[in-house]
Amino acid sequence: MINVLVADDELPAVAELSFLLGKDGRIGQIHRAGSGRAALAILEQSRIDALFLDIHMPGLSGLEIAHAINARPNPPAVVFVTADEDCALQAFELAAVDYLLKPVRAERLAATVGRLTELAAPAPEGPEAEMITVEKGGTSRLIRLDEVRYVQAQGDYARLHTAHDSYLVRVPLADLEQRWAAAGFLRIHRSYLVCMPFVSSLKLGAARPTLSVADAELPVSRRHLPLLRERLAATKVRPQP
Template sequence: MSTETIRTIIVDDEPNSRDELRFLLGSFSGVHVIEEAGSAEKALELIVRHEPDLVFLDIEMPGMSGMDLAASLKKLKQIPLIVFATAYPDYAAKAFRVQALDYLLKPFDEEDLAETMNLVKARLREKNENSETRISQGRTGRLPVDDHGRIVYVVPEDISYFYREERETVICTPAREYRSKMPMKDLEDKLKPYRFFRTHKSYMVNLDHVAELIPWMNGAYQVKVEGRSEEIPVSRNYVKALREQLEL
């Protein structure tokens, strides 16, 4: 993202809603609406092509829904910030499960939009700072993993979690799992510039992939991450620190 421009795409099947949002965004410095789309299918094509910083996304549209589009964007290397802009308040919980940054209701309130744009700017600034930190530390590469005799390079941000199983470390992404002879401590050290958190003596989770925190027993919890069906243990000793990392 440019430090001066927030490249934005508006997705809504109602032209009047797109026009209203474009007009309101015109009052915010640095916001550049680069494209509009009247369907999620068209939006996906534009997002892949332009790699925007921010997408305002309606939910109920003909064909693919905005919620389905948001879920599919998790597969992209450059994932834009998502703000749902909809007339329906009932989708708020689902919106945050697909890691939407915010949720605006129509008709748009200018103060609400201003608060949303402050969130957007803060999150993009944080992403830039994290990126610069990784570059300064020389940690811009990928993690090499042996895969049946081939070396596969895994993008650290794509790792949902990893854990130790007997003499192997299992590295889990939304798409698949890799088994490595690398000790878990060594992998933890390699991934220090990224947002990984120890939830258990044998598990570390990518905080950016966390979707749910589920009470379990005796003060312990379980975590669910985006794109994976299994539940990951959270020892009660780590629960407070985990919530502090996750919650505003």
């Protein structure tokens, strides 16, 4: 469970967001602040894992608060909650986890809380996951490469599919095939690139082979089938000689 602080000079907005957060079992204590200075005071007194900040507040703005806490060791995660669509770039330059537009939808907030709980979990040993900047609805955000399940070609663009969403990037599929090969991505069709750890099954009996990634069934071309079979065979458990 994570402890959060909701800061907004509009008290109804604080109450509404606190209510939505309180319905999520992953949320622990919810602190409230009606100004930037009040938020900083709470941060000095309590353990806060994540901040939900309005951008435009009298005195100290949400952007100023984020800038101030970034200078601290192990700062809490920051999520901006605002009606202003024009500050997204500034927000992500301050390493914000997310940028929510008012009115906040419950399902969108749940996805944000999921990202916060992942960040709060102990980091696994090994190299850090590569981060990718994507855009959707005019908003930039960061996603982890290991969240991408498969990639679909769309002309000179590619659509990255994750568990909860998809994002269009201005990069050809062939470029991503070379760039992400070491991360476990394999070309299975002229239009598809898959992350092998997410593959759940391969069907060869039908006229056209298909491969399942979660709920998606993707075509496999005859040209790419031998390498796919080879990769799957390498993961089979065999008795020791």
